[in-house]
Amino acid sequence: xxxxxxxxxxxxxxxxxxxxxxxxxxxxxxxxxxxxxxxxxxxxxxxxxxxxxxxxxxxxxxxxxxxxxxxxxxxxxxxxxxxxxxxxxxxxxxxxxxxxxxxxxxxxxxxxxxxxxxxxxxxxxxxxxxxxxxxxxxxxxxxxxxxxxxxxxxxxxxxxxxxxxxxxxxxxxxxxxxxxxxxxxxxxxxxxxxxxxxxxxxxxxxxx
Amino acid sequence: xxxxxxxxxxxxxxxxxxxxxxxxxxxxxxxxxxxxxxxxxxxxxxxxxxxxxxxxxxxxxxxxxxxxxxxxxxxxxxxxxxxxxxxxxxxxxxxxxxxxxxxxxxxxxxxxxxxxxxxxxxxxxxxxxxxxxxxxxxxxxxxxxxxxxxxxxxxxxxxxxxxxxxxxxxxxxxxxxxxxxxxxxxxxxxxxxxxxxxxxxxxxxxxxxxxxxxxxxxxxxxxxxxxxxxxxxxxxxxxxxxxxxxxxxxxxxxxxxxxxxxxxxxxxxxxxxxxxxxxxxxxxxxxxxxxxxxxxxxxxxxxxxxxxxxxxxxxxxxxxxxxxxxxxxxxxxxxxxxxxxxxxxxxxxxxxxxxxxxxxxxxxxxxxxxxxxxxxxxxxxxxxxxxxxxxxxxxxxxxxxxxxxxxxxxxxxxxxxxxxxxxxxxxxxxxxxxxxxxxxxxxxxxxxxxxxxxxxxxxxxxxxxxxxxxxxxxxxxxxxxxxxxxxxxxxxxxxxxxxxxxxxxxxxxxxxxxxxxxxxxxxxxxxxxxxxxxxxxxxxxxxxxxxxxxxxxxxxxxxxxxxxxxxxxxxxxxxxxxxxxxxxxxxxxxxxxxxxxxxxxxxxxxxxxxxxxx
Numbered sequence: 001x002x003x004x005x006x007x008x009x010x011x012x013x014x015x016x017x018x019x020x021x022x023x024x025x026x027x028x029x030x031x032x033x034x035x036x037x038x039x040x041x042x043x044x045x046x047x048x049x050x051x052x053x054x055x056x057x058x059x060x061x062x063x064x065x066x067x068x069x070x071x072x073x074x075x076x077x078x079x080x081x082x083x084x085x086x087x088x089x090x091x092x093x094x095x096x097x098x099x100x101x102x103x104x105x106x107x108x109x110x111x112x113x114x115x116x117x118x119x120x121x122x123x124x125x126x127x128x129x130x131x132x133x134x135x136x137x138x139x140x141x142x143x144x145x146x147x148x149x150x151x152x153x154x155x156x157x158x159x160x161x162x163x164x165x166x167x168x169x170x171x172x173x174x175x176x177x178x179x180x181x182x183x184x185x186x187x188x189x190x191x192x193x194x195x196x197x198x199x200x201x202x203x204x205x206x207x208x
Numbered sequence: 209x210x211x212x213x214x215x216x217x218x219x220x221x222x223x224x225x226x227x228x229x230x231x232x233x234x235x236x237x238x239x240x241x242x243x244x245x246x247x248x249x250x251x252x253x254x255x256x257x258x259x260x261x262x263x264x265x266x267x268x269x270x271x272x273x274x275x276x277x278x279x280x281x282x283x284x285x286x287x288x289x290x291x292x293x294x295x296x297x298x299x300x301x302x303x304x305x306x307x308x309x310x311x312x313x314x315x316x317x318x319x320x321x322x323x324x325x326x327x328x329x330x331x332x333x334x335x336x337x338x339x340x341x342x343x344x345x346x347x348x349x350x351x352x353x354x355x356x357x358x359x360x361x362x363x364x365x366x367x368x369x370x371x372x373x374x375x376x377x378x379x380x381x382x383x384x385x386x387x388x389x390x391x392x393x394x395x396x397x398x399x400x401x402x403x404x405x406x407x408x409x410x411x412x413x414x415x416x417x418x419x420x421x422x423x424x425x426x427x428x429x430x431x432x433x434x435x436x437x438x439x440x441x442x443x444x445x446x447x448x449x450x451x452x453x454x455x456x457x458x459x460x461x462x463x464x465x466x467x468x469x470x471x472x473x474x475x476x477x478x479x480x481x482x483x484x485x486x487x488x489x490x491x492x493x494x495x496x497x498x499x500x501x502x503x504x505x506x507x508x509x510x511x512x513x514x515x516x517x518x519x520x521x522x523x524x525x526x527x528x529x530x531x532x533x534x535x536x537x538x539x540x541x542x543x544x545x546x547x548x549x550x551x552x553x554x555x556x557x558x559x560x561x562x563x564x565x566x567x568x569x570x571x572x573x574x575x576x577x578x579x580x581x582x583x584x585x586x587x588x589x590x591x592x593x594x595x596x597x598x599x600x601x602x603x604x605x606x607x608x609x610x611x612x613x614x615x616x617x618x619x620x621x622x623x624x625x626x627x628x629x630x631x632x633x634x635x636x637x638x639x640x641x642x643x644x645x646x647x648x649x650x651x652x653x654x655x656x657x658x659x660x661x662x663x664x665x666x667x668x669x670x671x672x673x674x675x676x677x678x679x680x681x682x683x684x685x686x687x688x689x690x691x692x693x694x695x696x697x698x699x700x701x702x703x704x705x706x707x708x709x710x711x712x713x714x715x716x717x718x719x720x721x722x723x724x725x726x727x728x729x730x731x732x733x734x735x736x737x738x739x740x741x742x743x744x745x746x747x748x749x750x751x752x753x754x755x756x757x758x759x760x761x762x763x764x765x766x767x768x769x770x771x772x773x774x775x776x777x778x779x780x781x782x783x784x785x786x787x788x789x790x791x792x793x794x795x796x797x798x799x800x801x802x803x804x805x806x807x808x809x810x811x812x813x814x815x816x817x818x819x820x821x822x
Contacts, residue, residue, distance in 0.1 A: 010575065023222045023387060034353075035387035037224065039247055039330075045787055046577035047568070056469070058353070059462030060386040063544040064565055077575070080568045099799075100575040101787040105615055108573060110792065119569070 002055040003159055004062045008081045009073025010098050011048045017173070018071070018146045022052040022159075025169040029161050036060025045101070047077055054159065068158050070124065071149055073132075074098050079116035082123040091120040092152045092192070094132035094145060128152045128195045135187045141177060144184035151188025155196065163189070212255045213262070217394040225383045226251035228354040228390050229293070229321055232361030234263055236317070239288035239398040241267045242276035244655065245684035246295030247330035248384040249323035253293055254685060257696040264397045269687045269696050272626070272655040273298035277305045277320065284318040284374075285410060286402035289365055293321040296337045297625065301656070303340070309374055310344045311420040312410050313427075316400070317365035318374040323384045326506045326541035330381075332606070332625065334540070336507035337378055341484035345424055347375045347431045348484035349440065352461045354388040356481065360440070367434065371427045380506065382459045382541060432485035440481030441490055447474035451499040452555055455491065455515055457483050460504035463547035471548075473555060480511060491518050495526045502554045503530035506542050529554050543567075578611060581788035582763060582806035584749035585609045585676055587723035589617040590784045590812065592645065592674065595733035600643040601636055605629040605657070607649035608683045608751075609676045616785040619647070627656020630673055634664050637671040643737055644671040650706065651681040651689040658709075664742055665713045672736060672743045677706060678751040686754050710744055720746045726811040752804055764805030766821040769796050773817035780809050780818065 005022065009015045019035050026033030036051035036059075051062050062084055070085045072078020072093035085091055095117070099110045120127045130152070132145035147170060153159065154166045170185060171178045212231045215221035223231060229252050233241060241260065243253030253269065260267035266283075270276035273294040280290035294302065299322045306320070322340065325331040341348035349364055351357040357379065364375040409416050435441065446468045456464045457480040468475050478494045480486070495501060495518065503512040512530040519526055529535050535550040536542075545564065552558040579586050589612045592602075604613055604620035605628065613620025622632050633646035648657050653675055661673065681687040688694050688701070695701035707718045719736060721729040729747065736743040756762055769789075774796050780789045781796070786809055788802035798809075800821065810818040 011577070019387075020222075027220065027222050027389065033222070033389060035222075036382070037385045037387065039251070039385055045575075045580060047575045058465045059459060059544065060382055061463070061543050063548070064567060066544075076572060080572050080575075082569065083565065084567055099790045099792060100573060101578050101781075101785070101790075102576060102615075103573050104781050104789070104791040105785070107791065107794075111572065 002053065002057055004067045005052040005069040005071065005153075006062055006067040006081060006084045007050040007052070007071045007073070008077040009048055010077060011045050013048070013073045014143070014146050015048050015050050015073060018150065019050040019052050021150060021169050021173045024172055025159070025161055025165055026054055028165055028169060031055060031160065032057065034058075034060050047080065049081065069153060069156065070120070071153060072120075073146070073149065075113050075116040076100070076111065079111075079119040082119045085120065085124040087123070087125065089124045090126040090128065090156050090158065091124045092128045092149055092156075093117065093120065094149060095129050096131050096133045126196065126199055128155075128192050130191050132188070135184050138187065139180050139183040141180040143177070144181050147181040147184040148188035151185040151190070152192035154185070155189045155192025211259060213259050213395060215392045217392065220389045220391055222387055223354050223358070223390045224251055224385060224387045225351070225354045225357045225379060226385070227255045228357035229361050229377070229379070230255040231390065231392055232358040233291045233319070234259070234265070234395050235393050236362050236365040237289055237396045237398045237400070238265055238291055239316070239400065240280060240283040240290040241265055242270045242279045242290070242292045244270055244273045244276050244294055244298055245681050245687040246298050246323075247684055248325055248381040249293045249295045249298070249321065250684045250687070251384070252321060254687070261697055263395060267696050269681070269689065271690050273301040274305055277302040280318055281305065281309060281314065283402075284314040284316040286404050287316045288398060288400055288402055289317040291319045291321065291361070293323070295331065296322055296324040296335055297331060297333065299337055299340055301626065306340065306374070307344045308412055310346050310424055311417055312412055313372040313420070313423070314368065314374055315372070315405070315408070317368040319361060319364045319368060319377060320374055321377045321379065324378060324380045324507075326380055332623065334507060336510065338483065338510050339508070341376050342510075345428055346373055346484070347371065347482070349375065349377050350458045350481055350483050351377065351379055351383055352458055352479070352481070353383065354386060354390050357383065358390050358392065360481065363440070367431075371431055373427055373431075378458070380459055380541065428485055432488070435482040435485050436487045436489055438482040438487065441487045442479050442481070443494065444477040444479060446477065447472055450474040450476070451497065452476070453478060453494060453498040453501040454504055454551075455480065455494070455501055455511060456504040457481070457511060458506065460506055460542055460547065463542055463544045464504045464551070466544055467548045467551050471551070473551070475555070483511065486514055488518050491515060492522045492524075495519055495522070495524050498526050500527045500529065500554060502535065502550065503528065504536070504542070504547055504550070508538055576614070578787050579608060579785070580753060581786055581802045582752035582804040583608070584678060584723040584747065584752065585612060586785055587726055587808045588674065588676060588729065588747040589619055591723065591726060591729040592619060592733055593617060593783070594730050595737060596643065596645065600645045601640065603629040603632040603636065603644070603646045605646075605648040605652050607652055607676070609647060609649055612647060616782050625656070626652050627660055630657050630660035630664060633671045633673070634660070634667060634669040637669045646671065646673045648673065648675055650675060650677040650679065650691050654690050654704070661710070661713055665715060669742055670740055672745065675706065675744065675746045677746050677748040678754075680751050680754050682751045682754065686751065706746060715742065715744055718744045718746060720748055723747050723749050724806060724808055726808055752806060756804060762804040764807050766800050766803045766805050767798055767807065767809055767818050768821040769798055770817045770819060771795070773815050775815045775817070777814060779812055779814055784809060784812050
């Protein structure tokens with residue numbers, strides 16, 4: 001039994017803290033957990049990835065096409081690592097782009113967000129895409145965007161933990177701003193649930 | 209904030225491989241810990257630094273790896289336990305001490321941790337430091353996960369004292385930066401009092417050295433016997449007993465286990481944790497009842513070649529597969545996919561995939577690392593570019609500022625090793641008519657630049673050295689250096705005065721500029737270039753990240769672009785290269801989340817289109 005989660009974003013987006021919340025969750029649930037982190041030069045505004053793996057795992061690297069969940073903190077970075085996603089997997093992606101300096105410097109164009117999400121749709125089974133920053137603005141604390149993404153992660157049921165486990169993992173890791181983070185978490189959870197329901201309806205429509 | 213002190217004896221805590229090494233050291237009664245920061249080793253020192261005063265450990269960020277090792281040696285010779293950690297190339301710096309230390313021997317347990325970087329995630333090469341255990345003739349342990357990082361440090365200290373030899377622990381980036389559950393024990397403070405035995409010979413005069421070499425070989429014979437019976441060299445049986453086997457170490461073990469369980473295969477995996485001296489008899493008996501054995505190790509085929517030698521010596525028929533048979537490459541780190549392809553090819557007769565699929569999509573716009581918004585180095589580089597019109601040769605050095613080699617600055621013609629920019633500049637200046645401008649950071653200057661500067665003075669070399677002085681070792685996480693007025697614990701400490709240090713070399717004029725004062729920086733560089741002498745410019749401005757962390761806020765008021773005044777000349781993007789400024793469909797704008805208000809962009813905009821955001 002194994003659950004593989006791949007995290008992709010831009011240096012400075014709090015990806016390591018996100019991985020750490022999932023690590024605490026694993027520890028609380030007494031699951032074996034392995035986290036792969038990125039440190040050093042790669043962090044300076046570049047692509048940053050991390051992995052969280054539960055269950056019967058040894059190393060920190062997830063094989064191509066093996067991730068049950070792909071959490072994208074930025075759409076271009078999510079699409080960049082679409083290959084990691086299992087055909088049965090779910091991608092959760094925040095839709096606000098961060099334009100890489102290299103695109104500006106080369107007078108290039110940032111890809112259309114819809115196209116990036118399309119890449120994820122072609123790989124995985126489900127995509128939950130929403131603007132996590134917008135949720136953060138709603139709860140009036142910008143650093144809660146990642147908690148919104150975590151709410152969507154919880155909604156997929158792919159991690160063997162109850163909603164309350166997620167909530168206490170948040171309280172444990174960000175005790176000072178727990179209220180705001182939990183509010184964002186709940187909003188993210190709701191969005192995730194809605195997307196899943198919509199997909200169920202479409203899928204059953206297709207079957208007919 | 210996580211701390212490596214959390215968790216009572218017997219409890220499970222979540223630790224990074226590097227933190228697990230630190231925890232293991234704190235449970236081994238260490239008295240001294242030293243390091244020079246370098247990815248992927250940095251968190252070992254950083255996590256000890258955070259708790260050292262509380263647990264009675266002397267910790268320091270030493271000026272370089274050689275000194276870090278020497279300080280640790282001093283503690284060991286006084287009978288105390290010491291640990292020193294460094295990145296793989298750092299061991300090259302320490303190697304002069306290390307390779308004779310094995311002759312000299314030690315007293316208190318001494319452990320050296322080397323963090324190798326297969327795939328060069330944050331390094332200039334991917335050298336395999338297992339070679340150091342061979343060239344220095346020292347015991348080598350290789351962990352595969354945080355729990356082993358923790359345990360092997362404790363074992364290494366016992367082993368070190370038993371053999372009177374330093375012990376090397378070699379991890380790789382994937383092990384160093386992998387977090388996992390570690391069952392910890394009790395923190396043990398040092399209870400020993402330092403004592404130096406003057407009767408013991410720690411002086412490697414030729415006559416002593418010859419005798420000590422013989423002693424070293426005897427010690428390594430003892431080490432070999434310990435390795436033979438060590439629990440660190442262990443067989444894992446997957447499925448039923450078969451005639452197939454894998455011999456592996458470090459990260460390779462993790463991938464081999466997962467792949468063989470997933471397929472699933474009936475196979476035995478011999479994990480080598482105590483990898484020098486090798487348990488040759490254990491390997492021989494493992495080979496004896498096997499038809500095929502695949503060796504899974506990243507980088508150089510050290511283990512593989514030794515396994516082949518053992519096979520030949522024992523006259524065995526076992527087929528040995530690995531790099532020599534083309535199943536693995538000596539390049540880059542492995543992944544489960546790479547190992548799976550080799551395992552399926554060797555044991556299941558599948559054809560290996562022609563090309564390895566990279567995890568990231570190659571057709572999307574890349575996002576390479578860049579200097580941060582407000583980084584003073586950006587301003588310095590742009591000032592140099594204006595002053596020189598880009599017409600000079602630019603030896604560069606190791607640090608955040610290495611990124612000056614890429615667009616838009618393109619001012620890195622060489623980048624080799626710590627401190628090399630100055631020495632290389634000297635050779636270039638004697639060989640070329642072009643202006644030579646070497647870039648070096650403050651921490652790197654103290655680490656390895658000072659002897660080269662002494663050489664430049666004495667050799668009469670005509671060139672410019674720009675010391676990018678941001679007051680810290682920024683790239684690796686803002687560790688202090690001898691020029692900092694605080695030590696590792698944030699306590700005030702005597703700081704070397706950079707100008708006085710350089711003046712002490714006999715250089716009369718040392719110009720100090722503030723890169724945030726752009727015009728004056730350009731002027732100073734232009735004037736110094738005309739001198740055609742050895743000139744030193746210190747570009748001094750605190751690292752913006754550190755400054756913001758200390759102030760708890762951004763540096764100034766955020767800037768914005770007046771679209772009516774903007775003539776789309778590109779100075780801010782193609783010249784200054786500030787990553788907070790973007791250009792989409794030829795519209796220039798400043799990202800207000802990224803801008804930290806350094807104010808350099810409004811100084812360099814030729815059309816006064818950038819101002820304070822209202």
